[in-house]
Amino acid sequence: xxxxxxxxxxxxxxxxxxxxxxxxxxxxxxxxxxxxxxxxxxxxxxxxxxxxxxxxxxxxxxxxxxxxxxxxxxxxxxxxxxxxxxxxx
Numbered sequence: 911x912x913x914x915x916x917x918x919x920x921x922x923x924x925x926x927x928x929x930x931x932x933x934x935x936x937x938x939x940x941x942x943x944x945x946x947x948x949x950x951x952x953x954x955x956x957x958x959x960x961x962x963x964x965x966x967x968x969x970x971x972x973x974x975x976x977x978x979x980x981x982x983x984x985x986x987x988x989x990x991x992x993x994x995x996x997x998x999x
Contacts, residue, residue, distance in 0.1 A: 944996045951993030954982045964990075 956964045958978050966972050982989035 941999070944999050948993040948996030948998075951982045951986065951989040952997070955989045955993065958983065 958980055959974070962972055963974055963978075977983075982993075986992050
């Protein structure tokens, strides 16, 4: 059943209209750079905060003793949000 569903989903995606203005090498390059930059911000934020700081922090009252000021927090105030947004563009 999964293969049939995937085939139908793929066909539906292929049938969607496209904008020829966005179908060029420059747009693909910019999209790739945005994705790589965004994922870099997200991954380095996770590394800087650690798993506990990233996923458990406020929910369980596990707070860091000091504010993180290294990369990527010295570049952006909210690198996870900005990075995620960049990746989805």
